[in-house]
Amino acid sequence: MFGFKIVENLQKMDKDIVRKDLKYHNKRVLVSKEFTFDAAHHLHSYEGKCKNLHGHTYKVIFGISGHVDEIGLVIDFSDIKQIWKEQIEIYLDHRYLNETLPKMNTTAENMVVWIFERMEHALQAFPNKCRVEFVKLFETPTSYAEVKREWMIDV
Template sequence: MFLSPKEIKTETGQSLLYCPHRIQVSKEFTFDAAHHLFQYDGKCKSLHGHTYRLEIAVSGFLDQRGLTYDFGELKAIYQSQLEPKLDHRYLNESLPYMNTTAENLVYWIYKTVEAALPNERQIQMEHVRLYETPTSYAEFRREWDEE
């Protein structure tokens, strides 16, 4: 449950909290990977690679330090849960069986990060955006998971 600024005090009796509302924080990562697409009639049916850009966004209420979720903790989730399966990997072999489209990847990433989040201060996934090229991305949002 969220604690109001009046309920969290420092040694001096003052609160470090200012915002009583939910805040979203996000972190970006890049990784290089190869893949090919099944049932696709175009260049992408052949083995090829991308430098992907990944944005992960979560939201929640502030902790006693005034942080929603530490950027370092998001990085730790990326490094432990995602990077070993994504970076410099052949995605068709390193991920669960799927057609490795940006759409399928973004959903797998969303669910993987969601499972690693702590159950505190109503921390929740907001969205994952995955750029396959500098101008093309797929995105999955929390509200779509609730439909």
């Protein structure tokens, strides 16, 4: 059994490990990142509480897959965050969704497809055949809509 040990000799590149060994495999791997945002909306042609203006703290979970690069990464988590911040969140966080999203009923089911499409488009600029495998959009802690890659392709 391994006990706690203080590292005395930090592994050094080209001394203890060589660059060609940084990539361990050629498999497709899924990485996941989640974000939250607060927004207001209301639903059209709906006879329930949600026809009134109200808000949610939404949670979005992305599953992004790709092949690892020469150092063993599919995509840096900070790159996913940058796409989120610059190309998606700006339309969502602290916004009136009926005004900032395309003309649609702002249901979780419609919004999750829009979010998938935005992220998928942004990933085209990245190597490693990165692609969105799924997006989950939680409207409440116990209620969410989800879209998967195969559902977007096999319409």
